[in-house]
Structure formats: structure tokens, C-alpha cells
Amino acid sequence: MKLTMRRHSEPGIYGPRTVSIPAYVTGVFLVGCPLIVVTIFSFLQRGDFGSGVIHKFTLDAYRTVFFETDLMGVKSFNFTYLTIIFRSALLAFTVTLICLIVGIPTAIWIALQKKSTQRILIALVTIPFWVNVLARTYAWMLLLAENGLFHQLGAPILLYSSWATFIGLTYAFLPFMVLPIYASAEKLDRSILEAAFDLGASGWRVLFRIVIPMIKFGIFAGVAIVFIPALGAYVQPALLGGNKTMLIGSLINDQFGESRNWPVGSALAVLLLAMTGIILLSTRKRKLELTS
Amino acid sequence: MAEDTGWADLAIAGVSKSFRDPKGAEIKALDDVTLSIPTGEFVVLLGPSGCGKTTLLRSIAGFEKIDAGFINLGGKRIDQLPPHKRPVNTVFQSYALFPHMSVAENIAFGLENEEIPKDEVRSRVAQVLELVEMSALAERKPSQMSGGQQQRAALARALAKKPKALLLDEPLAALDLKLRKSMQIELKRIHRATGTTFLFVTHDQNEAMALGDRIAVFNNGQLQQVGTPFEIYTAPKTEFVANFIGESTVLVGEVKGQSFNGDGLTINNLAQTINDTNGAKLIIRPEALSLITGKSQCGQVTIKEVIFAGDALEVLLLTSTGREVKVKSDVSLLSQLVIGEKIELFVDVEQIGQLA
């Protein structure tokens, strides 16, 4: 085993270190502070007439999210909010799963083509990525609406339902899943596959026991890039779901908008942040375990 | 164009440096290295991968900070200076030419950093290009040149600043054998022409012996021996040096009163330089041993293997204790050597060295 010593290059190899200060300032003030402020807001009181906050500490926001008191004064778990949170997680999970089932084979297929074909196919996958999410979501509004193409072809009207939201999300995030997996897959040494086939393995075996384990870093990246934004999605539920089925994203927007309850909106954002944090930390732990 | 770089003795004293490997263990890259290099010498730092020679070079250049000791150049302490303030320049193994600049611009870059007037920059660039015989390629970009040409350009760029010491980090490693040999000759010529101290790192012992006025052999961060190629070859001080440079046979036994007894062999009339000791290690080069009568007889050995090497035979033999003996023999003996048979071994006692 060759011991590679890490070259401790003199710091500031590309230029003076001070030029990174604007970035750090931006990071601290415009990324760190918003997160801190929103956490603070979740512990503050709702402002009069609903706008803004009153600087008084209270746990009201979290109480509203988790508990509810009915007319008799009996306290119980507030299933409304919790259901929404759970539903969002379930939806994000399903979207991620479908994206994996479709995305992994697609990425592998592209990676096994010859180089020039690969470039074309990846360009094709990338183009939707650059089209505004509003346009991509609207496309499904067209297809799923009453008298839309699908309806004309005999399918039920799917618009303004959770199915529509699900389709819209999967559609939006599929390129996000394919690209990182492709990045892993294109580095695959094809001779390993050929050796596996040589040894008599069936196609399924090679796929599941050799290819997929070798691209697992790409898969992890893809899962993170799809699951987390899907959890906090707003556009698709708003346009395709008709806001009938509330998800966390729409709920937060609502609390900061019409319902005018900033502390509750902040509390929900904090919860979403916490969920994201847990996922990120567990993927990092997984990555560390796998690399050591 | 012998340049006088002034007093540029390089003094490396007690230099140590440690790294931490990924698991956290400490690795001593340099272990108390002390070396003195007079002005204008061509010194080769030789050793296997990971022995510390490149770390020492980078420490002199300023890309590594040393943990202990000091480095002086021309009387001034340099190990605490940042790289751009040290009067040394480096030729990198990968050449490291600036890809967006022509050769001339690459060379001029270093001079511009010294705030030298434009005219002088131009003339010095021309001078150094002539020195490395690259004047015609001044306007070329690195991507348009061969490896050998890039190498000369990197050399010119470093020499243009007239450094007090030129550091070369395995610069010939990427060249094919023929080009390598001609570049070695070129380097010697340029060294003589400039009179600059050259510090050359390599793992190739043949290269080291061809180029160096003196060779410093390293292993595991420690300086094993410093000496001229002749000294290193004929009188290695440690087993490592003996094995790293050329082939050798090491016999273990007792020396008493200019006689050696060990490994089933007896050698008399040893030189005065061999000391009496119980655990003596004698080192003998293959050409100092013989299978033909004429020199001092030492005893019987069994023939293990005979390798035909074109101009000579490399014969591997085993003593009664199983020690391997390497003998360089004349080709004419080929038919007389039968594997498994015993044969008499002879040695030229004057060429026997003793290891510490």
C-alpha cells in the first residue's frame, strides 16, 4: 500500500487569501443570518393584524403546529399540520423512488454508449433542466387539464389532484437524478462488466451486484438533490395540485401570505430545515463509512 | 558565460519535517538532515520513492515548512522566507510552464517580478534562450512543444533569474531514454556555463552517478551518505547504500588481525582500513570477486544461477551458510559453470569495504 503524503501546499497558492472575504461575508450575513432569524421568529409572537412579529418569546407557534385544543378545551395532537408534514415526506419519498427506478437505468444506458452519443444524450437530458420550472409544470397543466390531451385520449382529469403534483414533481426532478448518477457511471470501467458477463453472471446480477454498487456515490447525490427540494416544493402543488392537498411548501407560503402567521410559518420552516439536516447528516455519515 | 552568483554556499542543518498520514500517524519525511553544499557544486539527491529527497528540495524552495533546523544560503537564513523571496528557483518534474504564455513570456515573468527594466528583461530572455538552445522557439506556447523542449523552457525560466541555487525535481523523469541521456549532457554543460549550484533529485542511480559532483543518498528521511560517485560506489557506509547503488555482496562474520572469517569463507590480508570487530559486515562489488585463480582465495561456493548479460556474466552463488554472492565474470566461463556445482571463490582484497 503506497502511503501518499498530503502535500501541504503553502496556503494562498492561487492568490491572496483575503479575496475570499466577500464570499464569507455574504455567507454569514445572507445565508447564516436568515436561518438564525427564521429560527428566532418561530419563537416569537404573531404580530397584530397578522403582519410580522412581536418581539415576545412564546412557544405558541410550535404549539399550534403540534397540538390543537378543541371547543371543549381538550388538547390533542394537531393532525392537520402533522398530516401535511407526513404527506410531504411521503410524496418526496415516492418521487425520489420513481426517479431512482427510472433514472438509474437511464443514466447507465447513456454511460454505456460511445462518447459522441453520450454527449448528445446528456445534452438532451440537460435541456429540460434549463427550461423554467414554471413552463415545465405548465406543460402538465396542459396535458392533464379538462379537455387536455390526456382527457381527450380518454384518461381521467388528473389536474388539481395529488397525482398531478406527483407527476409534475417527478418530471421536474428526473434530470436532477440522472445527471449525478451518469457522472458516476461514465467513470465505470467497462471491462469489469465484460469480465462479469464472462464469468456467467446474468444481466440482472451484473446490474444489481456490480454496476449499482459501483455508482452508489452518484445515487446518493441524486437522492439528496431530489428528495430535499421535493420536500419543500411549492410550484407544483400550487399549479398542479390546485392547493387542494396542502404540502409543507404551500403551507409555509400560506402562513407568510394569506394566513399571516409568521411564527407558525417560521416554525414549519424550522421543522423542514431540521428534516433536511437529518437527511444531510445521515448521507454524510454513510459516505464517510463507505470511504474509510 | 560563467556567472558569478557570489557566495552561495548552501547549508542545511538539522532539518526535520513530519507529516500526518490520513490515519493520524506521524511520518518523518526528513529526520535531522545535515548537508553542506559549496557554491557551484552539482549535487544529486538520490533515493527511493518517499525517502525525503523531494521534501528536502521543496523545503529549500519554500513550499514546505520545516519543523526543526535551519537552511542558510550564502550566509543568509532562508527557511523562514516565503518562496517568492528566496534566491532559489525550481525546475518542476511536470515543467509547470504557464499555458497561456509563450516561452519568452514565461521566462520574462520571473524577471518582471524583480522590477527589471524592459530592455534588460528582453536581453536576458534572449541570453538564456541561447544558453538552452531554444532561441527559435521563443514565441511558441507550451502546448505546441515537445516534452524535451518544454523541459528546456522550464530550465531557461528558472535560470533567467540567476538564482543562487537551482533546484531540479526529477526533471528528466518524463523523457525517453535517449533524450534523457542527451539532456544529462546538456545539463552538465549548462551547469559549467553558469557556475550555479545545482540540486538535482532523482531515484535513478545511474543518472545520479552520471551527473553529480557529489551524491547524497537518502532513505526514510535520513541522509545515509554523502560523497562523490566513486566514494559512494566503492565505499558505501551502510547496507542500504551498498544495495541501492550497484550490486553488492555483503558478508557477515568476524574480523581479527586483518583476517575475516564468516559465512563459510576466509579472507586474509585485508586492508588496514578494515577494523577488528565481531559483527563485521564486509561489502564486495561483483567485479571485485572472481572465479578464476589469481587473486586471494576465500573458499568454496555453490553455483546457483548464471545470467548472460551481453558483455559479462552475472553469476549468483551461495556460500555454505546460504549467503548470496554476486560475481561479475568473463563470458568465456559460460561453458564451465554448471549449476549446483561447487567452485572456488577469489577476491581482490583491496576493493573490500566495511559497513558500519
Add this chain to the structure above:
Amino acid sequence: MRQKSWSVARLPMIRQIGIASLIFLYLPLLTVLIFSFNKSEDATVWSGFSTRWYSTILDNTDLIRSAKVSLSIAIPCAIIAALIATGLAIGIGKVTGKLQNALRALVNAPLVLPEIVTSVGTLALFSLVGIPLHYFSLLFAHVVMCVPFAFLPIRSRLRDFDENIFEAARDLGASSVRVMTKITVPLLIPALLSSGLLSFIISMDDFLTSLFVSGPETTTLPIYIFGLLKLGATPEVNVIAALLLIIPTMGLLVGITWTTTRRRSNEARNK
């Protein structure tokens, strides 16, 4: 040379799924494109080819105004984000310390966290500090969002270079600043351009952050379009959606052709 489709043929279903997913990706886009040329006022039922709705676009002053707002944010944002990201890539160099890593994670956060959290947070921050929601507040919110994206092409390009080149510059007497101005930045120019372009596109396309952080006068193009979309499918919206499709695609195709021809000419030159 092995048959190129050998492995593809042996791995089950990947060709079928691959082709199916491409169809899945493009069917909706093609639908929008086709229906933008629909003759009738019914957005979803085809009745013949016509470009009439395209000409109405230019009369839509609200659309034009919001487009101008978006451009006025996206262009400065691209420049500022590219500069900040370059500074980060250069200054951070190859050093990794605990503080460095933490700061980098922070700068990267918009990439990793759900946009709704960062946009709500930004709104909360501005509200707390008392910054009104106008042009500059929106611009800064966009810059923050774009910096982690702008950072990627620059860092990737820096890594491509032989580390020794920068060491050589130092070795030859250049101060940190000179290394940056004479070596690092000139070598980074192509990456700076892609950085800026990336930031521009992200800013132009951004919806959620703009929704929360924009004020009454800073209605960006996506916000305006969203308002239209909420009302359902109409022919005008078909056209707008089609344009949102055509413009980036054209841009990408131009970009790809340009880089391909440059790469081919470089390869030819180096032979």
C-alpha cells in the same frame, strides 16, 4: 473494438427505460410547443396552425416590464456572483481548516437547502433589520443564491490545472497578488464566463425566492408568469411557455456547438 451496444444489450431493460424517459421528458415540452401554434382560443384542443398568439406577446406590457425587471436583476447578479465566487475559489486555495470548511458549507447552503427555507429566512431577515423589499434587497437575495452555483465551474477549472504552475509563479518571485492577476485570473477566464452565464440563467429563472423577497415594484418575469398560470391554460400562456422553452434550448445548442467546434479546432491544432 467491441460492439458498442454489447453491454447495453445484456443489461436488462436499460435501453427501454432510457428511451422511455427521454420520451417522457420531451413529450410535454413538445406539446407546449405545438399548442403554442394552435389557432383557436381553446388552449388544449388542436384546431389548426397559426402564429397569431405570438404577435400578441409584444403587446403585453406587463410581460415586457417584468422581463425588464428580471434582466435588470439577472445581469448585475451574474457579474457580482461570478466575482464573489472567484474570490472564494482563489482565496480558499487548497487549505482546509475547520473554520474554512464551515464557511464554505455556509456559502454552499443555498444549493443544499430547500429554497423555501432560504427565501422565507431572507424575508424574515429583511423584515427584522427593516430593509424594504425593493431592487437591492432582491438583487442581494439573488446573488446569495447564485454564488454556490457560480463557484462550481471555477473550482473545477482550477483543479484541472497542474498545481505546480502556481507554485512556479511563486518560485519565480511573484507575490500572492501577482500570482492572482497574472496567472490565476487569466487562466480562469473561460470559467468566469460560464459562471456568469450560469448565474444569469438561475437568476432569470428563479421563482420562489423572488416571490418572497420582491416588493410591489419588483415583479420579475417568473412571478408575473406564475400569476398567469394560476388562472389556467390559455393560448397566451402557451406562447409564453413555448418561449421559455425555445430560448434556453437555442442558447444551449449554440453553446454546445461553440464548445464543440472550439474543442475540435484545439485537437486539430495540437496534433
